Amino acid sequence: MKKSPFSFLSILIFTLWTFSSFGQGTNTLEILKADSLKGANGFERLLGSVRMKNQNTLISCDSAHFFRTSNMAKLYGRVLIEDQEDPVTTRSTYAEYDGNTKLAKLRNKVVFTNGETTLYTDYLNYDRAQNIATYFNKGKVVDSTNVLTSERGRYEVNRERITFLDKVVLVNPDYTMKTEYLVYLTIPKTAETKGLTNLVSKEGNTLDAQKGSFYDTQNKNFRFFDGVVETETSRVKAEELLYKELEAYYEGKENVRVFNKERQVEIFGDVGQYWEDRGYSLVHGKALVRRYFEKDTLYLTADTLISQDHESDSAKYLLAFHSINLIKADLSGIADSLVYNYNDSTIQLFQDPVIWNQKSQISADSMVFYIENEELKRVFMKEKAFAIMTDTLTNFNQMKGRKMTGFFEEGQISKLNIEGNGESLYFALEGDTLTQGVNRTLSATIELKFKEGAIKRVKYDIKPDGRFIPVQKLDEKSSRLDGFLWRLEEKPVLDSIFAWRPVIEIDPDQKNLFNEPNAEIRMPTEEEIQKSLEKRGLNKKKPVLTPLKTKNN
Known part of the structure; x- marks a missing residue:
């Protein structure tokens, strides 16, 4: 039976529409433009002003190798990958893009940009499906406030979260931080670390944590775990230490210690607060004072300690309340309360004080x-x-x-x-x-x-x-x-x-990442030396020694 032209045309249009719809709804890589196209049978070379598309992803480069059957492309020269739904763009000189998995492997001079945040590296894998970029073999992230570098990193774009691993360095106009593990949230610009963390301020102050930290880089708030903050005039330490730089305020919990370097007075307690600009500190919970003299040390225990010692104050003193015990080389004493005057080194004791001297x-x-x-x-x-x-x-x-x-x-x-x-x-x-x-x-x-x-x-x-x-x-x-x-x-x-109050002294030789060399100097192996000599044509094989023949042989 003879088919009508109308029926044949309808089938052709339906087939084309179906193919087109199928192509738009799948992960198929599409060629949008190229100056020239060479090749066939599943492999095509795209030359000049190449533009491709994979769903919401636009790709451009100078040239490409397109493997149609495997739905992937190798991209060369001025590679640009853009997302039409979010502000993420990625540039490099070479990349491989898999349309099935939406994984882009970018190499050489990679620039990954998301709004104000830019990542620079030479090795980046960008999972477009999950919107996660992973770099290895060094990377640098720059935003309006901070510059962060590390050996490896993972950028979760949807969560505005970057995880930095190995030799992490954070730099801003106020501080330089070093650690081995750091999580950075790009919107509030906060950094959370695990393990050893060391900071140095532009003034030379140091902030160290043995068990991690939290750093609000915009508001200049710090929280250190097993942390120490040291300035020219003081040193503050606690198991959990809060430091608000703009307010010059410290707050510590568990094993708090505040050291006034000028007075050579160190105060210990369970909980403490310190206002550096006012020279005022409050420590309570099994409090202890050590006043360091050249010949000996004065020890004082109390439930609560208050210290007022600022250059603008006419009265500078230490107040101690309840359960007072006092020991120096030449005396011991007890009282209910005490006042130590910094100006004239007088000690006043109140409410049934008793002192023993030899x-x-x-x-x-x-x-x-x-x-x-x-x-x-x-x-x-x-x-x-x-x-x-x-x-x-x-x-x-x-x-x-x-x-x-x-x-x-x-x-x-x-x-x-x-x-x-x-x-x-x-x-x-x-x-x-x-x-x-x-x-x-x-x-x-x-x-x-x-x-x-x-x-x-x-x-x-x-x-x-x-x-x-x-x-x-x-x-x-x-x-x-x-x-x-x-x-x-x-x-x-x-x-x-x-x-x-048992006191664990601060280890002066405690590990600090600022003392570590920036580059590792490794001696080459014998095998590497041999290969290097061979490459330069300097390898001379040792002659094989054989016994000399004599006339009798």
Whole structure:
């Protein structure tokens, strides 16, 4: 039966329409333009002003090899891959594009641009289906704020997230950061690292973290884990350390330590805050102070510490509250609260303070210590002042009064002045080996002088009331002044200080990526040396030595 022309034409149009629709709805690479086309049987060479298309992806280059059967192309010279739906463009001098997987492999002078963010590398794989670009063998990302480089990287375009791996360096006008793993969000411009992270500011300040960090590069906020921030005047460390650079504010949690380099004072605690511009710090939770002197160190424990030390302040001080324990080479003490004045190195103790100095114990409602040239020079005690000294036979010599001033030489008490309702009780010895009795005296004022901790002379006012009690008549009451209380078991020792807050010292040799060489110098192997010599025609084979033949052979 003869087919009508209409039926044949309808079938042809339907077939063409179906083929066209199929081509648009699949991953087939399409040739849009080329100056010339050579080849057939599944392989074609496209020369001059080449333009191709793969769904929403436009491709242009100087020339291309198109493998129609495998639906892939090799692109040469001024390669440009553009997306019609998002602002991503990619350039290189060579690329391979697979239309089935939508994977572009770009090589040599690759420039990957997404809005304000540009990635430079020589080796980039760009998965158009997932919108993920991966580079290896070094890459650089530049935006309006930062420049980041690394050996390897992964750019998740849809998430505006770039992961940098191996020898990562972040540079901006304020800081340079080095680490081995960094995640950068391009929109808020934040950087999150894992593991060792080191920063150096333009002023020379260092910011280091052993367990990673978070850096808001626009707002200049930092969060460090096991971190240290060191400036010319201070060093702050904590397990979790927040640093707001624009506010010069630090906040630390767990094992906080703040070191004032000028004062040589270091404060430790569970939680801390520090305002650098104000020179003000607040630390609490098993707080500890170490005041470094040339000859020794003063240790102080408390529940809470407040330090005010700024050049504009007339009053510079350290306040300590509750559970006060104090240790220095020549004294130990306890109190409820304390004030340490930075200007004159005075220490004020309040609410039942007790101080021990070698063989002596002193107590009062409040007292003030004066330290000069790193040594204890004087102590002033007010209200209910009571001093106890032990002699060579462990007897308790005792003095009390309304006010009392003690003077020290080379760490030992040398003189004691008592003012108002003075009372003294000291044991008379014979040759430092035998107790003869006790001298008890009432006087408005009393002055006692000591030598090597022992009473050598006592001076009273005009009408003292005194008596001597022989050793045979001594009992508990007659050998004690009212209010006597020997509290040696409360005396703090270094072991109790270290038990209060164990301190792990900062390792000065801790690894820092800024100390690592930028380039590795590797010696070539014997095989590489041999190949190099052969390539340059310098390889001379060693002659094979054979035994010489003699006439007898």
